[in-house]
Amino acid sequence: MTAKIITVTSGKGGVGKTTTVANISVALALEGKKVVCIDGDIGLRNLDVILGLENRIVYDLVDIVEGRCRTRQAMIRDKRLPDLFLIPAAQIRDKNAVSPSDMIRLCDELKPEVDFILIDSPAGIERGFRNSIAPADQILIVTNPEMSAVRDADRVIGLLEADGKNPPSLIINRLNPSMVRRGDMLSMEDVFDLLRIDVIGIIPEDENVILASNKGTPLALDGKTKAGQAFRNISRRLNGEQVPFLDLNHQNIWDRFGWRR
Amino acid sequence: MNLFERLIGKKSAKNAKERLQLVLIHDRIDLTPLAIEALKDDLIAAISRHIDIDPANVKIEIETEGRSQRLVADIPLRSTPRRRTG
Numbered sequence: 001m002t003a004k005i006i007t008v009t010s011g012k013g014g015v016g017k018t019t020t021v022a023n024i025s026v027a028l029a030l031e032g033k034k035v036v037c038i039d040g041d042i043g044l045r046n047l048d049v050i051l052g053l054e055n056r057i058v059y060d061l062v063d064i065v066e067g068r069c070r071t072r073q074a075m076i077r078d079k080r081l082p083d084l085f086l087i088p089a090a091q092i093r094d095k096n097a098v099s100p101s102d103m104i105r106l107c108d109e110l111k112p113e114v115d116f117i118l119i120d121s122p123a124g125i126e127r128g129f130r131n132s133i134a135p136a137d138q139i140l141i142v143t144n145p146e147m148s149a150v151r152d153a154d155r156v157i158g159l160l161e162a163d164g165k166n167p168p169s170l171i172i173n174r175l176n177p178s179m180v181r182r183g184d185m186l187s188m189e190d191v192f193d194l195l196r197i198d199v200i201g202i203i204p205e206d207e208n209v210i211l212a213s214n215k216g217t218p219l220a221l222d223g224k225t226k227a228g229q230a231f232r233n234i235s236r237r238l239n240g241e242q243v244p245f246l247d248l249n250h251q252n253i254w255d256r257f258g259w260r261r
Numbered sequence: 262m263n264l265f266e267r268l269i270g271k272k273s274a275k276n277a278k279e280r281l282q283l284v285l286i287h288d289r290i291d292l293t294p295l296a297i298e299a300l301k302d303d304l305i306a307a308i309s310r311h312i313d314i315d316p317a318n319v320k321i322e323i324e325t326e327g328r329s330q331r332l333v334a335d336i337p338l339r340s341t342p343r344r345r346t347g
């Protein structure tokens with residue numbers, strides 16, 4: 001095995017990176033892949049609660065880097081999905097405790113043992129972002145269909161270009177189809193037109209995302225919600241499958257006749 | 262804005278897209294609209310040293326193709342030949 005390393009980043013905070021990492025990790029594990037996700041947001045640990053694993057943390061990323069534990073000891077195995085592991089972030093204040101080369105070293109160690117490594121990047125373009133993208137084979141940019149999220153995504157894409165990274169792919173999260181229909185929200189086509197990178201997924205705005213985070217059971221665990229299905233589709237695309245985008249427009253009859261604006 | 266849009270009120274997504282298109286152009290080249298005006302003035306001054314141009318109708322635009330941009334200058338020349346003395 002040699003893992004594919006996927007980093008999820010965005011520039012702007014609160015657009016859905018952690019939600020995306022949790023759900024794609026779960027979806028990949030459901031497909032029988034061995035997955036390790038790493039919370040790269042030092043000082044603002046969150047991936048643990050979204051996955052519902054917060055009560056099982058003993059060691060964290062900084063403990064690994066500083067040699068207080070073996071990598072294995074900091075990997076929390078998800079009891080629902082025995083092939084899914086989490087390496088939690090530390091809740092310390094020193095954001096410089098981890099360097100890009102620490103991340104590369106850690107991923108090199110994990111690589112032979114798993115199929116996918118997913119890294120949850122913090123917001124911003126500083127150290128935590130640099131750490132998170134350093135080992136990446138593929139980068140997913142999460143954005144929302146609104147001004148500041150799209151602008152920040154463009155900044156990050158520009159930085160990755162300047163760094164000579166592989167072209168990233170785009171996830172458009174929190175799309176509200178009825179607002180798009182009214183002409184009051186940027187559509188997938190608009191966002192693509194602006195950013196001009198490959199779109200790998202569109203996730204609708206869905207209150208089930210919050211219910212799922214309340215319970216610590218990511219939506220992708222069952223395929224019943226649109227958002228959960230959308231995340232599962234992304235994981236299949238990451239596996240090289242051609243999967244059409246979900247039809248998010250079927251709320252009312254007018255849509256079937258293509259009535260728009 | 263056409264008449265129809267004016268009557269019904271322009272859709273906000275269209276507004277967002279147009280504003281973002283401009284913001285992204287300037288973010289990517291790291292030049293503000295004012296800095297581009299200054300560049301235009303410098304360009305006019307430099308070219309005028311060699312050839313007679315019509316400075317009022319010079320157009321400088323940033324064109325976008327995919328994620329790459331190019332600076333496109335449209336510089337009309339004066340038809341009357343410039344007299345050089347000395």
Ligand SMILES: Nc1ncnc2c1ncn2[C@@H]1O[C@H](COP(=O)(O)OP(=O)(O)O)[C@@H](O)[C@H]1O
Pocket residue numbers: 010012013014015016017018019020046173174175203204205206207209210213227
């Ligand atoms: N598709 C969605 N629909 C509704 N709420 C969402 C969606 N995606 C994310 N959220 C909510 O947005 C907030 C920020 O999400 P999070 O994944 O923590 O963002 P980030 O990691 O980028 O800061 C959370 O409260 C989350 O529940």
Ligand SMILES: [Mg+2]
Pocket residue numbers: 017018019041046120121122
């Ligand atoms: Mg987060």
